[in-house]
Amino acid sequence: MGTISNHKPVILITGFISRYPDAIEWGLDQSISKWGPLLTKSELFSFEETNYYEPSMGEDLSCILPWRHLLTEFYQHTFRVSKSNEESGTEIS
Numbered sequence: 433m434g435t436i437s438n439h440k441p442v443i444l445i446t447g448f449i450s451r452y453p454d455a456i457e458w459g460l461d462q463s464i465s466k467w468g469p470l471l472t473k474s475e476l477f478s479f480e481e482t483n484y485y486e487p488s489m490g491e492d493l494s495c496i497l498p499w500r501h502l503l504t505e506f507y508q509h510t511f512r513v514s515k516s517n518e519e520s521g522t523e524i525s
Contacts, residue, residue: 449495473498
């Protein structure tokens with residue numbers, strides 16, 4: 433069996449895809465209020481890598497990729513949500 437140890441420092445990368453620039457800014461603001469300031473972020477760019485999201489999100493999608501230091505709170509929040517879903521029998525699809 434393995435030995436439990438602390439994780440090595442990593443960087444959390446998130447992404448926001450929408451055809452509405454205001455929605456992307458809202459997502460950025462929400463993530464900053466939850467996980468703290470950004471290290472950096474990409475410029476807003478056209479999301480043309482796939483058309484997979486077009487049926488549900490429409491055409492002319494844009495994307496932005498913000499990077500931030502990984503906070504221990506992020507892992508704790510993820511664990512709490514996962515554990516809560518497990519205990520309630522909720523499945524995430």
